[in-house]
Amino acid sequence: MSTKTELRRRLRAARTGLDAAEQARRADQLAAVLQAHIHPTAVVAAYRPMTGEPDVGPFLTAHLARGGTVLLPRVVPGPARRMEWIPWTPETTMRRSRQLPLDEPAGEPAALEVPRDVDVMLVPALAVGRDGVRLGQGGGYYDRLLGPGSETAEDGVDAGPAGIDAEPEGAAGPERIAVVHPEELLSAGDIPVEPHDLRVARAITAQGPVLLDPTG
Numbered sequence: 001m002s003t004k005t006e007l008r009r010r011l012r013a014a015r016t017g018l019d020a021a022e023q024a025r026r027a028d029q030l031a032a033v034l035q036a037h038i039h040p041t042a043v044v045a046a047y048r049p050m051t052g053e054p055d056v057g058p059f060l061t062a063h064l065a066r067g068g069t070v071l072l073p074r075v076v077p078g079p080a081r082r083m084e085w086i087p088w089t090p091e092t093t094m095r096r097s098r099q100l101p102l103d104e105p106a107g108e109p110a111a112l113e114v115p116r117d118v119d120v121m122l123v124p125a126l127a128v129g130r131d132g133v134r135l136g137q138g139g140g141y142y143d144r145l146l147g148p149g150s151e152t153a154e155d156g157v158d159a160g161p162a163g164i165d166a167e168p169e170g171a172a173g174p175e176r177i178a179v180v181h182p183e184e185l186l187s188a189g190d191i192p193v194e195p196h197d198l199r200v201a202r203a204i205t206a207q208g209p210v211l212l213d214p215t216g
Ligand SMILES: Nc1nc2c(c(=O)[nH]1)N(C=O)[C@@H](CNc1ccc(C(=O)N[C@@H](CCC(=O)O)C(=O)O)cc1)CN2
Pocket: 047, 048, 049, 050, 053, 073, 075, 083, 099, 100, 101, 102, 124, 125, 136, 137, 138, 139, 140, 141, 142
């Protein structure tokens, strides 16, 4: 088993090798997969892709067009490593973050509470294991938002459908879905796990949804 740092280095290097045409092709496939599995009016917390991340942009545009709601994160400056969430439309101004290599929405945070009012959370990841272990960019942002101690911690090992294939109104806390490239779906045990690490019950790639086993 490699360390998280080694794994991140390898996975980031592989992402820089993905060419733009392949990324765009995967983005379109991902849009179809996500639309088929997320309720049309769901409140979706998503992300704006940074280098090599699976591009959920085409899905977000389609999701708004069918009456859904989209929120994007913005890192709050300071040591708490917290995110605030801003409603997104194609007109939303995006600005380069001062601290991180990514674009973030300008504007006022949502009146909605995150994660409480969110149906589906598309969680960015560098890789995810069949055991539900997620490797993120290393900020711990999603572990803090969703992990032990957060209000939706109980959902951590719940493999049941929430925002997926179900009315979002019935969901208790968001369905968390790790979005990765197909080759970033790793075997159980491949990603080192620390006590604070968030596990997810589901992943989605351009090839389709994948049920994970966070209890294993
Ligand atoms: N698209 C997207 N947005 C996101 C996340 C994400 O994973 N993807 N985040 C998920 O948490 C938060 C930002 N967290 C991040 C943490 C570290 C790095 C990163 O690239 N770190 C590098 C070098 C940073 C630098 O250039 O200074 C590193 O640690 O080596 C990026 C994002 C919020 N927004």
